[in-house]
Amino acid sequence: MSVSESYTKEIKGAFRQFTDFPIKGEQFEDFLPIIGNPMLFKKLIDTFKAHLEEKFGKEKIDFIAGIEARGLLFGPSLALALGVGFVPIRRAGKLPGECAAITFTKLDHEEVFEMQVEAIPFDSNVIVVDDVLATGGSASAAGDLIERVGAHILEYDFVLVLDSLHGEEKLTAPIFSILHS
Numbered sequence: 001m002s003v004s005e006s007y008t009k010e011i012k013g014a015f016r017q018f019t020d021f022p023i024k025g026e027q028f029e030d031f032l033p034i035i036g037n038p039m040l041f042k043k044l045i046d047t048f049k050a051h052l053e054e055k056f057g058k059e060k061i062d063f064i065a066g067i068e069a070r071g072l073l074f075g076p077s078l079a080l081a082l083g084v085g086f087v088p089i090r091r092a093g094k095l096p097g098e099c100a101a102i103t104f105t106k107l108d109h110e111e112v113f114e115m116q117v118e119a120i121p122f123d124s125n126v127i128v129v130d131d132v133l134a135t136g137g138s139a140s141a142a143g144d145l146i147e148r149v150g151a152h153i154l155e156y157d158f159v160l161v162l163d164s165l166h167g168e169e170k171l172t173a174p175i176f177s178i179l180h181s
Contacts (some may be wrong), residue, residue, distance in 0.1 A: 048129075070131035095114055128143060156175045
């Protein structure tokens, strides 16, 4: 078993599932135990870092953009490990200054994401990160915000992709995921 396969097995084993959360009929995939374990959290970051360095070694990554909420938990650590900037994509009203905003549908309601307008310079290369790709609504909205300021999305990276929901079909760039379900 390779180091990467070993890390993947450990990461998968740390997920907890909660039925009927946050709403009845949904299964919530909780990756917070990974962050609570410093050695496992390091393995998570190292797995993403190794993938990104291998894939984009000759192409410069300028920013990691983390999607609220859980992309904000590991995105800054990944950015630090890569030596690049971090930009948060937040729900409306959480960021100061001039913000670009986008409204999108998530499950049965509308949400608004914002990003500070000057956070990502024109023509920058960005990796978008979040914990889980489900239907693709949040990731797609984050990507639209990034493209709106003239930046390029190199890839969307997730800890887990729920393959049966086909969220990748809404995204405009390739995806990478440590786990698939």
